[in-house]
Amino acid sequence: MSSEQTIRTETDVATDAEPLLRVEGLQKYFEEADGFLDKLVGDAGKVQAVDGVDLTVRSGETLAVVGESGCGKSTLGQTILNLHTPTGGSVEYKGEDLAGLSAKEMRPYRRDLQMIFQDPLASLNPRQTVGKIVKAPMEVHGIGDDDEDRTERAKELLDRVGLKPGHVDRYPHQFSGGQQQRIGIARALALEPELVIADEPVSALDVSVQAQILNLLDELQDEFGLSLVFIAHNLSVVRHIADRVAVMYLGRIVETAPVEELFENPQHPYTKSLLSAVPRIDAADRTDRVILEGTVPSPLDPPSGCRFHTRCPAVIPPDDWPGTQRQFKDGFTFRNRVLAGEIDADAVRERLRADGTTPDDDEVAARIVEQSLPGDPADLPPEAADAVREAAAALAAGDDDRASDRIADEFTSPCEREDPRTVSAEGEREHTATCHRVDPDVPGRPDVF
């Protein structure tokens, strides 16, 4: 990595051309009283759905926001449009801060800022005709001379999105999923917006229909000069539609780059794992699939330091680690499972009994290691192997606290202690990543991944 490498945030990058939308430090936390999310996570506290997001969208640009389910990307889209009141940070549209504006104060901006939803049918009023649905925003914003004029505009829009003008008199349930999404797109375009946030607009559709809707959005973006924020959980969907991509993990953006740069030269381990799941036609482009351990942690209690550290294949060992990174990562995974209370010794014992044996604690401990340590304990440095075996023995004996005490200090990483900075990739001023391995000021970060 170059010694001249500079640290540029997403905000710095955007100063070169004043963006249409500038999001800085955006946060959206849900309190216990906010309802359904708390039922999902089952505990009191703050759900940090979006936590310090910086983004920019330039005029006419498509920015894709990509991440797994539950990473906060839909909440991000809705908070940008002020459908949720931000907990912190700012959302500047054409230099005006929208964060926290009331519904009345937002009204002048609603015309410019529109949304396309994931589930087209759920977002369309089943009791209204398609014509009424497409005309409704025009009526609210006083577009068109009269109802006849608005009906004509609705027909033109339906025609433009690939439906028939005569469909104005039909109801949403009379259309296929792809056609319903076309209606949703026509409604979003009715106000001639400048910025559209499309929240997983094709994920509810058949694969064969997805490409048609993506092509339509691409064409309409050119024709109407739209800026588009395209939210998706799958990188392969965005390759042909996005100009830039922001990869999101657990409420934060971890990498941003022009789309081809991201595909050719990913920097963040999370991006690399997402890309490894993208089918490639050219055998030379294929990489080994990186299977991430575990699931996305709860945004109610996100991991310390780098939020990805509990699943990161490239997690950094401490300076005095005597083995390889791979060995460390295996032990670190085991240790995190113990500390998270994910290993159920009673369930392991029951399964062994179901196999027809009467297991003692040693057999239960051996099975725990077999199931919860990704590699072979014999491959670990001796002290680390002892810690794994002793922690498993404590679990088998029903002493979870002793297991945690034994393993907690054995595998520790700078990734869990320190928040990584957002830095630019070498030679690529529009390419930023938030990972110690990309940061030239972090020692011991050789790229082993």
Ligand code: SF4
């Ligand atoms: S900071 Fe550490 S845990 Fe986070 S992505 Fe980079 S290597 Fe992985």
